[in-house]
Amino acid sequence: MDEKVTAIINKYDCDKGQLVSILQDIQAEYYYLPKEALIQVSESMAIPASRVYDVATFFRAFSLEPRGKHFINVCLGTACHVRGAARILEQIERSLAIKRGGTSKDRKFTLETVNCMGCCAVGPAVKIDGEYFGQMSTDKVEGLLTKFE
Amino acid sequence: MPNKLGSKQDLEALQKDLINERKSGKPTIAVCNGTACHPYGCAQLIEAFKEELSKQGMRNKAELRITGCHGLCEKGPIVVIQPGDIFYQRVKAEDVPEILHETISKGNIIDRLLHTDPITGSTIVHRHEIPFYCKQERNILGNNVEINPTKIEDYIAIDGYTALAKALLEMTPEQIIEEIKRSGLRGRGGAGFPTGTKWESCRHAPGDIKYVIVNADEGDPGAYANEGLLSGNPHSVLEGLIIGGYAIGASQGYIYVRNEYPLALANITIALNQAQELGLLGDNILGSGFDFNVRITRGGGAFVCGESTALMASLEGKVGEPRAKYIHTVEKGLWNRPSNLNNVETWSNVPVIINKGADWYCKLGTDGSKGTKIFSLVGKINNTGLVEVPMGITLREIIYDTGGGIRGGKKFKAVQTGGPSGGCLPESLLDLSVDFDELTKAGSMMGSGGMIVMDETTCMVDIAKYFLTFLEEESCGKCVPCREGIKRMRQILDDISEGKGDEADIDLLERVSATLVDSSLCALGATAPNPVLTTIRYFKDEYEAHIKEKRCPAGICKALIHYYIIEEKCPGCGLCVKACPQEAITFMGKKKPVVLDESKCIKCGACYDICKLEAIGKE
Numbered sequence: 001m002d003e004k005v006t007a008i009i010n011k012y013d014c015d016k017g018q019l020v021s022i023l024q025d026i027q028a029e030y031y032y033l034p035k036e037a038l039i040q041v042s043e044s045m046a047i048p049a050s051r052v053y054d055v056a057t058f059f060r061a062f063s064l065e066p067r068g069k070h071f072i073n074v075c076l077g078t079a080c081h082v083r084g085a086a087r088i089l090e091q092i093e094r095s096l097a098i099k100r101g102g103t104s105k106d107r108k109f110t111l112e113t114v115n116c117m118g119c120c121a122v123g124p125a126v127k128i129d130g131e132y133f134g135q136m137s138t139d140k141v142e143g144l145l146t147k148f149e
Numbered sequence: 150m151p152n153k154l155g156s157k158q159d160l161e162a163l164q165k166d167l168i169n170e171r172k173s174g175k176p177t178i179a180v181c182n183g184t185a186c187h188p189y190g191c192a193q194l195i196e197a198f199k200e201e202l203s204k205q206g207m208r209n210k211a212e213l214r215i216t217g218c219h220g221l222c223e224k225g226p227i228v229v230i231q232p233g234d235i236f237y238q239r240v241k242a243e244d245v246p247e248i249l250h251e252t253i254s255k256g257n258i259i260d261r262l263l264h265t266d267p268i269t270g271s272t273i274v275h276r277h278e279i280p281f282y283c284k285q286e287r288n289i290l291g292n293n294v295e296i297n298p299t300k301i302e303d304y305i306a307i308d309g310y311t312a313l314a315k316a317l318l319e320m321t322p323e324q325i326i327e328e329i330k331r332s333g334l335r336g337r338g339g340a341g342f343p344t345g346t347k348w349e350s351c352r353h354a355p356g357d358i359k360y361v362i363v364n365a366d367e368g369d370p371g372a373y374a375n376e377g378l379l380s381g382n383p384h385s386v387l388e389g390l391i392i393g394g395y396a397i398g399a400s401q402g403y404i405y406v407r408n409e410y411p412l413a414l415a416n417i418t419i420a421l422n423q424a425q426e427l428g429l430l431g432d433n434i435l436g437s438g439f440d441f442n443v444r445i446t447r448g449g450g451a452f453v454c455g456e457s458t459a460l461m462a463s464l465e466g467k468v469g470e471p472r473a474k475y476i477h478t479v480e481k482g483l484w485n486r487p488s489n490l491n492n493v494e495t496w497s498n499v500p501v502i503i504n505k506g507a508d509w510y511c512k513l514g515t516d517g518s519k520g521t522k523i524f525s526l527v528g529k530i531n532n533t534g535l536v537e538v539p540m541g542i543t544l545r546e547i548i549y550d551t552g553g554g555i556r557g558g559k560k561f562k563a564v565q566t567g568g569p570s571g572g573c574l575p576e577s578l579l580d581l582s583v584d585f586d587e588l589t590k591a592g593s594m595m596g597s598g599g600m601i602v603m604d605e606t607t608c609m610v611d612i613a614k615y616f617l618t619f620l621e622e623e624s625c626g627k628c629v630p631c632r633e634g635i636k637r638m639r640q641i642l643d644d645i646s647e648g649k650g651d652e653a654d655i656d657l658l659e660r661v662s663a664t665l666v667d668s669s670l671c672a673l674g675a676t677a678p679n680p681v682l683t684t685i686r687y688f689k690d691e692y693e694a695h696i697k698e699k700r701c702p703a704g705i706c707k708a709l710i711h712y713y714i715i716e717e718k719c720p721g722c723g724l725c726v727k728a729c730p731q732e733a734i735t736f737m738g739k740k741k742p743v744v745l746d747e748s749k750c751i752k753c754g755a756c757y758d759i760c761k762l763e764a765i766g767k768e
Contacts, residue, residue: 019466021447024408047466058468058625059449061408078371078565078601079527081615087754094730094753115368115452115619117409118376119185120525121222121533130411134188139728139759 067110077116080123167306183218186225197242217381222534236276237262267553293381301423304384312500317437325396331507333519338492341585351479354487359399368452369568372599375493379413383420389499452623471671514540518584528602545579559604567596570676572683608705616680631674650696718764725756
């Protein structure tokens with residue numbers, strides 16, 4: 001039994017309705033959802049493992065694969081899209097030699113996209129480890145990634 | 150934290166004290182701490198103010214108020230100084246000593262921090278004179294600048310929770326529902342169902358246990374109106390929810406928040422705890438005998454969870470799949486019990502209606518759509534930000550008067566409302582009055598408040614493809630028309646954008662659309678064709694250019710464009726040579742134009758972005 005997972009489940013009083021929040025907290029702890037943690041959630045909350053897996057794979061925010069040290073989220077919301085978000089994503093993909101959803105070989109970066117993060121006015125926007133960067137352009141990508149090396 | 154409030158008198162006494170405190174006459178420095186100001190460094194700015202106020206020994210001479218979104222996000226971080234309504238934009242930490250020394254101590258204006266009107270070019274000192282704010286009616290968002298969203302005292306000082314006291318102690322549930330019905334308030338989440346009618350159905354639905362729910366899963370990409378409201382004034386949403394709970398006969402509320410909105414999540418959580426401590430949530434609220442509790446649940450990034458039945462499934466800890474709604478959620482919703490779900494903005498309108506009355510409220514707006522609407526005005530526009538306008542205002546007024554027109558002197562092409570369920574409206578419809586019914590008639594919809602402005606460099610086929618790609622990923626897969634139909638439509642659009650389109654494709658897109666509209670299980674599928682149908686309806690020439698001429702007029706669809714060097718403009722600076730990831734550009738010596746090898750070019754646009762001399766062409 002993983003004590004951290006136990007603590008998270010207890011924080012929500014083992015409430016089955018809070019499954020998404022519980023998985024969010026586990027992911028915040030481990031940066032992904034480890035298989036053992038999912039099994040523990042299933043057993044201690046008496047939710048079938050298939051249901052836990054169902055929820056863990058349905059929502060875009062969850063990852064069943066370990067993630068890199070730095071987490072990059074490229075916003076692909078409409079406001080960012082019309083200002084060239086796809087080109088920013090492609091530039092990051094080329095720089096890190098990974099595709100969206102992937103983790104770089106050195107495990108330094110994981111690259112994900114999000115459909116909107118609520119700062120549409122400053123798009124195209126990128127978030128790395130919780131820090132927001134607005135008005136991105138392809139020539140700013142390299143410098144930004146170096147900051148997080 | 151003040152003592153627990155056991156009665157209306159306690160609330161009034163506390164409010165009186167708080168108002169007196171605010172009347173101290175000290176100047177107030179309101180600094181925007183909204184999500185959109187973060188990329189501009191508002192966190193550092195706030196720290197600088199704290200440090201400098203201590204350093205200059207001014208902590209008792211001015212009040213620093215850390216607020217939510219001020220609206221004009223384009224110019225963030227924003228600082229508003231009262232008295233005087235002085236508006237400073239793009240403020241940096243380095244500007245802080247000067248602001249304190251000059252403006253706060255001596256009353257001098259710092260010209261370089263003032264707003265410049267993008268149309269007239271004149272500088273403006275006072276916030277209320279800035280054209281961006283002039284045509285707005287900020288009934289709901291306006292309080293964002295008056296309060297620190299993490300302090301319940303600030304909210305109470307501006308009449309917060311007085312509507313709750315009035316509702317619980319002076320009105321019956323029926324009277325409240327009648328007031329909401331009379332106000333003409335319609336759901337701000339998208340479809341615009343009359344709120345009072347929904348509440349009444351839920352109140353009358355059989356069952357002892359009922360629920361009220363805040364839909365704060367603003368999944369529309371390109372809309373952050375709910376984010377700005379929930380993070381900037383969370384108590385207004387909470388107050389509306391408690392009133393709704395009382396009117397409907399629910400003792401449990403839920404707030405379903407997008408996890409991608411960390412600030413909104415943090416602020417509503419703080420608000421909830423404070424309301425509990427003050428006794429505005431829990432048992433016997435303000436001595437009224439009404440008990441009410443609220444729980445916050447986080448989403449997991451699924452657009453479909455903005456749909457009421459999917460959201461309720463997710464609240465039960467299941468995957469967010471919708472169900473057919475021949476039985477309404479007001480009768481059987483969460484845990485199969487009567488449940489009333491409304492959007493963040495709808496809830497936030499409730500305290501205003503209770504306090505000021507339905508008669509006052511319905512003076513604003515059109516016959517069928519009352520009050521104001523918050524839009525996230527973004528895209529290729531000068532003044533991007535959150536705006537709150539009276540219903541009935543025209544698109545032209547929003548885009549040109551409030552929004553300051555199109556960026557970079559480009560030509561307006563379209564405005565998109567309603568997100569993936571809405572549509573793109575052309576220039577000929579700019580004088581359309583913005584209300585629920587007019588937008589629907591034009592083939593779009595109000596939606597939750599996205600308003601994305603597009604210029605001549607936006608390709609309408611690409612936009613249609615963008616929304617379908619989004620919806621294809623977000624379709625839950627439960628019903629076939631949505632799961633398969635969207636995919637096939639996206640494939641057809643892929644072909645068109647790659648120059649492989651066929652003349653029969655437009656007709657085929659329309660036929661598949663009709664199937665989706667008729668047979669999808671929920672609104673995600675039924676409204677998915679809207680971006681395609683409106684772009685075909687208003688921008689058919691662009692589809693035809695892609696299909697017949699194999700040409701993308703906006704220069705966006707990669708397969709149909711190529712980049713080239715405009716030799717007369719190129720000084721051979723070599724910036725593009727370094728930027729090119731493919732080594733497709735060769736440096737030919739100083740003052741000689743560079744050479745682009747098109748066979749190596751992957752059309753990434755890096756050279757185009759980096760060249761400030763417009764020496765890279767695209768067609």
